[in-house]
Amino acid sequence: MKIQQFEDKGLAHYSYAILSEGLGEIVLIDPARNPQTYYDFAEATKATIVAVIETHPHADFVSSHLEIHETTGANIYAHSMVGADYPYKAFDEGAVLEIGNLKLKSLHTPGHSPDSICIVLEHEGKDKAVFTGDTLFIGDVGRPDLRESAGSMTAKREELAHQMYHSTRQKLMHLADDVVVYPAHGAGTLCGKSLSDANSSTIGAEKTGNYALQEMSKEAFVKLLTEDQPFVPKYFGYNVGLNKQGAPAYKPTLKMVPRLAANYQPEEGAVIIDARNEKVFKQSHYKSAFNIQNGTKFETWLGSIVDPKENFYLVAATEAELDELIAKAAKIGYELLIRGAFVQSRPANASSPEINIEAFRQNLREHTIVDIRNGSEFKDGKYFENAINIPLPELRERATEIPTGKPVVIHCAAGYRSAAGSSIVEAALPQALVLDLGEAVNNFKNDKE
Incomplete structure (x- = not known):
C-alpha cells in the first residue's frame, strides 16, 4: 500500500x-x-x-x-x-x-x-x-x-x-x-x-x-x-454547482479561451483583469482595469473580486505568463468566463500616481485612509487610527462609501492586496486622487509596534 x-x-x-x-x-x-x-x-x-x-x-x-x-x-x-x-x-x-x-x-x-x-x-x-x-x-x-x-x-x-x-x-x-x-x-x-x-x-x-x-x-x-x-x-x-455538475475537460477548455492580438483594446465598460506587476501597471494600463498581480493567491483574489456572472479580459506581460494565468483561472472554473486574453506591451490610456511616503507620513489626517484587510485582521489592530475598513472582496460594491474630499490612500497588510484595491477604487472614483501605500505599509506597522 x-x-x-x-x-x-x-x-x-x-x-x-x-x-x-x-x-x-x-x-x-x-x-x-x-x-x-x-x-x-x-x-x-x-x-x-x-x-x-x-x-x-x-x-x-x-x-x-x-x-x-x-x-x-x-x-x-x-x-x-x-x-x-x-x-x-x-x-x-x-x-x-x-x-x-x-x-x-x-x-x-x-x-x-x-x-x-x-x-x-x-x-x-x-x-x-x-x-x-x-x-x-x-x-x-x-x-x-x-x-x-x-x-x-x-x-x-x-x-x-x-x-x-x-x-x-x-x-x-x-x-x-x-x-x-x-x-x-x-x-x-x-x-x-x-x-x-x-x-x-x-x-x-x-x-x-x-x-x-x-x-x-x-x-x-x-x-x-x-x-x-x-x-x-x-x-x-459557483464552484459547488460546477463540481455537482462535473467540470468540462481541462486542456480542451484552456484551448477554447480566445487569445487576442497583443495590446488589444477592450470595449468601454469591460471588466479587465491586468495581472502584470504593480509598478508596470501603474505606469500604463487600460482605464478601469483591476490590477490582480500574478502570485501564489491569484486565483483566490480573482474569484473574490470578479463575480462568476461576469465575463472579463485577462492581461499579462508575456505569452508564457498568460498561459500560467489561464491555468490558474481554470482551477476555479474561471477560464470559462474569459472573454479574451492578451499581452500588454505598449502604453495604454491610463496611469496611476505614486505616493510620496514622507508627505503622507507628515500629513496623515489630510488623507482618507482605507484599510482593505479582512474584518478579523482589522479587529486585531489598526495601523492608522483614522482608517476606514472596507475589505478587498467588498470594495467594488462599497467604493462609493469612501469620502473623496482628500487624497485616498489604500493599504493592506503587506502590499499585494493594495495594488488590486487601489485600482478598484481608482476605477470607481475617477475624480478622486487614489494612492497605493503598497509595501511601505510595513514601515508604518513598525511605527505602531
Missing part, C-alpha cells in the same frame, strides 16, 4: 492517490482540476486509476472527477445527498470499497456541508488513515456557512455547526488515536479559520491540540464555530 499526497499551494489543497501495489490499482480522493498529475503517477507506478472519491462538492476549487471518469473509466463515488449530475456510485454511511487487501469505508460526516463524507482506510484488518475532506483539518474543522444557498441540499450555518459537533464527537473521535488524518486543505484555505501548516496529523494529536475537538457543550461549539470565519469569495457557490 502507498499513499501519495499532492499539494496545490495556491489553493492550499491536498488530494490523494491510494495505491494497492499488489493489484496495481489506484483510488483518487478529491483530485484537482488538472488531472495530468494523477495520470503521471499512474504511469510511474504502472498502475490503473479505478476509482475517484469526492468527499463533497468543493467550494474553493474545481475537481477533475468527471474528466478522469471519462478518460479512464474509473468509477466516481460520492454521497447520494450530493444529487450529482454526473454518473456516480452512492458512497453513503457504511459503504465499503475494496481494492485488494485495502478497504475504504465511508463515514457520513455532515457539518461543513450536508453531504460530506470521510473515508477510513483499513489495511490488513486495522484502520490506518482517514481522509477527512473539509470536515476535520489539522488544528481546525470545516466552516459551516458555505452551503446556505449553494448545492443540491442547503442548510443554515447553525444547523451544520450542530451536525459538525456530532460528526466529530460521535464518529471521527471514535477512531483509534494512531489513525493518520489526511485533510483536503492546509493553512491558507478559506474553508476554515485556524488551520495548521502541517499536512497530516493523527486522531490522537487532534484530540489534544485541535481547539474544535476540546471538551465543550454543543452550544459553546456552535458559537465558536460560527464566529470569526473568513470572508466567502464570490466564486464559492
Whole structure:
C-alpha cells in the first residue's frame, strides 16, 4: 500500500492517490482540476486509476472527477445527498470499497456541508488513515456557512455547526488515536479559520491540540464555530454547482479561451483583469482595469473580486505568463468566463500616481485612509487610527462609501492586496486622487509596534 499526497499551494489543497501495489490499482480522493498529475503517477507506478472519491462538492476549487471518469473509466463515488449530475456510485454511511487487501469505508460526516463524507482506510484488518475532506483539518474543522444557498441540499450555518459537533464527537473521535488524518486543505484555505501548516496529523494529536475537538457543550461549539470565519469569495457557490455538475475537460477548455492580438483594446465598460506587476501597471494600463498581480493567491483574489456572472479580459506581460494565468483561472472554473486574453506591451490610456511616503507620513489626517484587510485582521489592530475598513472582496460594491474630499490612500497588510484595491477604487472614483501605500505599509506597522 502507498499513499501519495499532492499539494496545490495556491489553493492550499491536498488530494490523494491510494495505491494497492499488489493489484496495481489506484483510488483518487478529491483530485484537482488538472488531472495530468494523477495520470503521471499512474504511469510511474504502472498502475490503473479505478476509482475517484469526492468527499463533497468543493467550494474553493474545481475537481477533475468527471474528466478522469471519462478518460479512464474509473468509477466516481460520492454521497447520494450530493444529487450529482454526473454518473456516480452512492458512497453513503457504511459503504465499503475494496481494492485488494485495502478497504475504504465511508463515514457520513455532515457539518461543513450536508453531504460530506470521510473515508477510513483499513489495511490488513486495522484502520490506518482517514481522509477527512473539509470536515476535520489539522488544528481546525470545516466552516459551516458555505452551503446556505449553494448545492443540491442547503442548510443554515447553525444547523451544520450542530451536525459538525456530532460528526466529530460521535464518529471521527471514535477512531483509534494512531489513525493518520489526511485533510483536503492546509493553512491558507478559506474553508476554515485556524488551520495548521502541517499536512497530516493523527486522531490522537487532534484530540489534544485541535481547539474544535476540546471538551465543550454543543452550544459553546456552535458559537465558536460560527464566529470569526473568513470572508466567502464570490466564486464559492459557483464552484459547488460546477463540481455537482462535473467540470468540462481541462486542456480542451484552456484551448477554447480566445487569445487576442497583443495590446488589444477592450470595449468601454469591460471588466479587465491586468495581472502584470504593480509598478508596470501603474505606469500604463487600460482605464478601469483591476490590477490582480500574478502570485501564489491569484486565483483566490480573482474569484473574490470578479463575480462568476461576469465575463472579463485577462492581461499579462508575456505569452508564457498568460498561459500560467489561464491555468490558474481554470482551477476555479474561471477560464470559462474569459472573454479574451492578451499581452500588454505598449502604453495604454491610463496611469496611476505614486505616493510620496514622507508627505503622507507628515500629513496623515489630510488623507482618507482605507484599510482593505479582512474584518478579523482589522479587529486585531489598526495601523492608522483614522482608517476606514472596507475589505478587498467588498470594495467594488462599497467604493462609493469612501469620502473623496482628500487624497485616498489604500493599504493592506503587506502590499499585494493594495495594488488590486487601489485600482478598484481608482476605477470607481475617477475624480478622486487614489494612492497605493503598497509595501511601505510595513514601515508604518513598525511605527505602531
